[in-house]
Amino acid sequence: MSLKFLPILGLAAALITALPASAQVRLPNLPGGGRLPGGELLRRTEPLLTSTSQLLAPVDPLRWRERLADQLLRRHPDQLQRNAADELVFIGEVLALPSSTQARQRVLSMDGWERVEETRLDGLDLAWLRLRASAGTSPAALAARIAQLRAEDPEGSYDYHHVYVDAGTATSTTLASASATGSIGTEGAVTGERRVGMIDSGVDAAHPSLRHVALTRQGCAGQARPAAHGTAVASLLVGDSEIGFRGALPRGRLFAMDVYCEGGSQAGGGVQAIAEGLAWLARMRVGVVNISLVGPPNALLRRVVEAAQDKGLLMVAPVGNDGPSAPPLYPAAWPGVIAVTGVDARRRVLVEAGRGPHVAFAAPGADMVAAEAGGRGYAAVRGTSFAAPLVAGLLAARLPSSDRAASSSAFNALAREAIDLGAPGRDDVYGVGLVGASLRVNAGDLR
Structure with a gap:
């Protein structure tokens, strides 16, 4: 069975003609014309680094994944x-x-x-x-x-x-408490058909910022296993609360695949679970899927990613936190996947963020809070994991269901809004530029 490459939905022509001359770039030469961007395009400058960001900055960014892998090995040596x-x-x-x-x-x-x-x-x-x-x-x-x-x-x-492992961390200390009134939300409270998918760890649907969300779960044999990373990512995608916290697609309909099942006896995050999640989201006809996970270029997962793209899924993933000189991480570095880096409150790229020609967008990834699992509070978060869902939510607002032809339009529309950062034009640090700057919420913004 040979690998199949389909055209990129006219994206190359659309990007080159739709953007101003200073932002036009040459797309990489891919077999069969390539796919969606994977990283080419625009960019530009907010407040000081906070103590929260300094606290969460990794001591040795090059050992980010190595430390996570060590933890998993200790938990599941068998x-x-x-x-x-x-x-x-x-x-x-x-x-x-x-x-x-x-x-x-x-x-x-x-x-x-x-x-x-x-x-x-x-x-x-x-x-x-x-x-x-x-x-x-x-x-x-x-x-x-x-x-x-x-x-x-x-x-x-x-x-x-x-x-595959996550690409960000949340502090366990509650920085702000939610005092929202009303009933705690559960699955199925449909508030519209603005849809988005995610493949991650479990989501705490009881958190006040997610109480208005129509949540459809998959994985873990139907059991809900909330986790810190998945809950934070979900809140940045679709969260909304009365105390000032909002995600990129507030009160959107969320399809969440849990590939870790934390608290269970089985190790998670494997290629097979991620593949099953993409197949499920394709059946659900979700348009945009956030995958805030990173790992090596697995050949089978690449085949699955390509098959999902053929079905019209637009995937968003973080570039990872292995440092600026590290090799590219996946799925972000595969053609057609929207690779996202993170910036701090000064709009400077995170020191631990990966770089390369696949970087498409920058978004807030530090000096911010997200929902904290197992309570009503909000925790400080840092990492490219938390920049990716902001981009995914912004794209999902333009692409509510899988549609190959509309994917390029959604991407181009967001690219035109990007604030140019760093060297003029698209670069390997910030990609096209910063989007979602107004979506950064820090503890002081909550009331």
Whole structure:
């Protein structure tokens, strides 16, 4: 089965003609004409760094993901390990998408593999095998076996079952308490059809900023498992409260896939769960999906991202917090995914934010608060994780359902609003420029 690249919905022409001459850029040469932008386009300057931002700034930004991976390994030593490339993966597991029936039969007949399950991604027209190598297979031996699979079926896709992690942190200290009146919101209070999706950890629907949200959950066998990161991201997407907190798409309808199921016995954040989330959101015909997660360029997840783009989903993801000289992180760096960096209250890029030609937009990512899970308060947040949902919400206001043709228009409209920052024109630090500056809410703004 060969990789398929579809045209980019006329986006290249639209971008080059719609923006002023100073903002026009050359889009990268992609097979088949490429896809949505992935990062090209506009940019410009607010208040001092607060003590909150200084407090949350990472001591060593280059070890951001490494520290998170260490935490997950300590929690799930029986399920997770580092592979030969030092990436976090499920022990011995391989995801296989053979190119033909014959290739599939050959894989299943190989010694030393156990078929764990076959996953069918309804809505994306994909199906793959999840395999597990014999107990005791070393990371080096597993790498060699994956290389063998790829060599014998170069048209197929074979990769580790990678684990993806979040790209931001929230303090556990409540900086402001909500004193909203009225009933606490639950799922299903439909307030309109402005829709947006997210793939993250669980959402605390009981938080006052989310009480007006029509929330549809998926994952964790139907169980609600609220978590700090997912709740903060959800509030920045659709939150709205009487005390002055608002997200980018206030009171929008949220479709939330929990890929971590925190508090459960199983490790989360794997490629398979993310893929199932994208397939579900494609079936729900959501137009914009926020994925505030980062990881390596997994071959199977890339196939899923491309299939979701073919169905009209516009994906938004953070560039990550591994530092300005780090390699690009995914899904943000794949063609067509809207990659978002974060800026502080002075409109300066976060020191830990990734950089590169894939950066599309900058948005507030520090000196701000978001909903705190498990209570009524708001916590300080920092990281590109929290910039991405602001961009996703702004795009979702223009793209309520999946529509390939309308995606380019939504992107172009937001690009025209961007404030140029840094060097004139599009650059690898701020992308097209800053959007959503007015959406930054700090503790002093709450009443």
